[in-house]
Amino acid sequence: MSKIEIIPIQGIPEIREGDDIARIIFEYATSSGIGVKQNDIFVVKQKIVSKAEGRLVRISKVKPSAEALNIARENAKDPRLVEIILREARRIVRAERGVIITETKHGFVCANSGVDRSNVPRGFACLLPVDPDESARKIRESLESLSSRKVAVIISDTFGRPWRKGQVDVAIGCSGIEPILSYRGIKDRYGYTLRVTEPAIADEIASAAELASGKLSFVPVVVVRGLKFKRSEAGAKSIVMEREKDLFK
Amino acid sequence: MSKIEIIPIQGIPEIREGDDIARIIFEYATSSGIGVKQNDIFVVKQKIVSKAEGRLVRISKVKPSAEALNIARENAKDPRLVEIILREARRIVRAERGVIITETKHGFVCANSGVDRSNVPRGFACLLPVDPDESARKIRESLESLSSRKVAVIISDTFGRPWRKGQVDVAIGCSGIEPILSYRGIKDRYGYTLRVTEPAIADEIASAAELASGKLSFVPVVVVRGLKFKRSEAGAKSIVMEREKDLFK
Numbered sequence: 001m002s003k004i005e006i007i008p009i010q011g012i013p014e015i016r017e018g019d020d021i022a023r024i025i026f027e028y029a030t031s032s033g034i035g036v037k038q039n040d041i042f043v044v045k046q047k048i049v050s051k052a053e054g055r056l057v058r059i060s061k062v063k064p065s066a067e068a069l070n071i072a073r074e075n076a077k078d079p080r081l082v083e084i085i086l087r088e089a090r091r092i093v094r095a096e097r098g099v100i101i102t103e104t105k106h107g108f109v110c111a112n113s114g115v116d117r118s119n120v121p122r123g124f125a126c127l128l129p130v131d132p133d134e135s136a137r138k139i140r141e142s143l144e145s146l147s148s149r150k151v152a153v154i155i156s157d158t159f160g161r162p163w164r165k166g167q168v169d170v171a172i173g174c175s176g177i178e179p180i181l182s183y184r185g186i187k188d189r190y191g192y193t194l195r196v197t198e199p200a201i202a203d204e205i206a207s208a209a210e211l212a213s214g215k216l217s218f219v220p221v222v223v224v225r226g227l228k229f230k231r232s233e234a235g236a237k238s239i240v241m242e243r244e245k246d247l248f249k
Numbered sequence: 250m251s252k253i254e255i256i257p258i259q260g261i262p263e264i265r266e267g268d269d270i271a272r273i274i275f276e277y278a279t280s281s282g283i284g285v286k287q288n289d290i291f292v293v294k295q296k297i298v299s300k301a302e303g304r305l306v307r308i309s310k311v312k313p314s315a316e317a318l319n320i321a322r323e324n325a326k327d328p329r330l331v332e333i334i335l336r337e338a339r340r341i342v343r344a345e346r347g348v349i350i351t352e353t354k355h356g357f358v359c360a361n362s363g364v365d366r367s368n369v370p371r372g373f374a375c376l377l378p379v380d381p382d383e384s385a386r387k388i389r390e391s392l393e394s395l396s397s398r399k400v401a402v403i404i405s406d407t408f409g410r411p412w413r414k415g416q417v418d419v420a421i422g423c424s425g426i427e428p429i430l431s432y433r434g435i436k437d438r439y440g441y442t443l444r445v446t447e448p449a450i451a452d453e454i455a456s457a458a459e460l461a462s463g464k465l466s467f468v469p470v471v472v473v474r475g476l477k478f479k480r481s482e483a484g485a486k487s488i489v490m491e492r493e494k495d496l497f498k
Binding site: 002003004005006007008094096097099101103108109117118119120121122158161162163164165166167168169170179180181188189190191192197198199200201203204205207208210211212218227238239240241246247248 | 251252253254255256257343345346348350352357358366367368369370371407410411412413414415416417418419428429430437438439440441446447448449450452453454456457459460461467476487488489490495496497
């Protein structure tokens with residue numbers, strides 16, 4: 001295997017509702033000389049996808065429910081923000097010590113249902129896209145049409161995790177790439193059958209891209225170039241563990 | 250920020266107890282033309298570090314305890330392997346449906362205390378290094394001495410995670426790099442203070458490297474080049490969440 005490159009696309013402007021993200025990516029990839037090559041993987045930060053899709057909520061307009069008021073009081077949070085978090089959630093996984101971890105309607109387990117106030121206009125909260133796999137598919141198809149190249153698109157977000165400090169970027173949506181490889185049943189060099197090796201490459205690609213995106217400069221699109229992958233429309237929803245298989249409900 | 254490269258070092262032979270991993274990395278990096286550059290990050294698979302350190306156990310020589318026999322029966326496992334897993338563990342986090350998740354003596358929460366039979370000679374189980382940060386430090390110092398360049402070393406292993414299918418590579422040891430960045434208290438472009446953004450870059454680098462290492466070809470060392478990072482000897486132990494802060498004990 002040869003080397004993989006992680007290339008940030010610089011200069012992408014502030015994204016607003018209705019913006020055509022695929023066209024903007026294509027323009028900045030082209031003008032910067034990065035271009036679009038066959039099998040490039042475009043990793044796009046959830047924040048700009050949500051903004052383009054109008055997933056901003058004005059916090060002052062939200063009326064908190066009794067449940068939101070309760071949780072907000074116990075966790076020293078803004079009850080209107082808690083209300084927004086609850087509306088995006090299927091269930092609360094933990095709400096303790098100021099941390100609210102929910103399962104979103106997509107099935108993602110993350111802090112605050114993915115609702116976030118950073119890098120959005122003051123007074124607004126940003127929600128996850130309604131269907132991030134579908135968002136990824138649209139961007140991929142449009143990028144392919146603009147570039148005449150086959151590409152993949154991953155929509156990434158920053159998630160914490162149990163037992164380890166800090167956060168890592170993971171894939172919340174993808175299109176054009178099989179998100180999990182399977183080596184099940186394949187033998188290693190000693191003839192031992194690998195049983196449980198299924199690298200979640202979509203998550204690893206999202207993490208790799210984060211390294212080149214930075215938090216302060218906020219480069220929202222990164223190209224991962226040189227990685228061989230399998231095309232698929234399984235989507236990031238196929239990464240979500242079925243509840244009944246999960247040891248950590 | 251400019252691009253980051255993920256470069257596999259090809260051709261590294263089977264590692265045996267007592268092998269000098271730093272010298273082998275240096276030789277193959279040099280002979281392949283990759284070389285060693287200032288601020289290169291060498292991501293080394295745990296398996297070869299463990300092998301060099303003699304962390305292989307002959308399974309047939311292990312006598313299972315009563316507890317190991319019980320857990321093995323309930324989870325359809327080899328009781329001798331369970332005994333090895335228990336000896337490497339501080340506690341069992343979950344043991345259900347054939348999956349044993351423990352907290353290792355290092356504080357890592359992972360399947361089977363990191364004990365693994367793949368890519369090791371048949372009849373043996375491979376344990377994690379006793380002190381992976383110290384293993385990383387030795388490799389880094391030796392690589393720096395051989396190359397006259399400042400580098401960082403990350404020792405990676407493959408961990409599952411709750412709520413998401415598949416596995417990702419994480420850092421179980423590191424030297425020469427601060428494993429977690431902190432943007433706490435820094436303001437975004439809207440003046441909003443980022444409160445909880447602390448990317449676990451050592452884990453993201455391990456994941457990025459996994460993309461170039463493959464499972465079948467088994468490339469055990471990958472260079473990550475072009476990433477700016479902060480030097481530190483905090484080690485991967487600083488990624489481990491303190492038990493009392495963890496919502497998912």
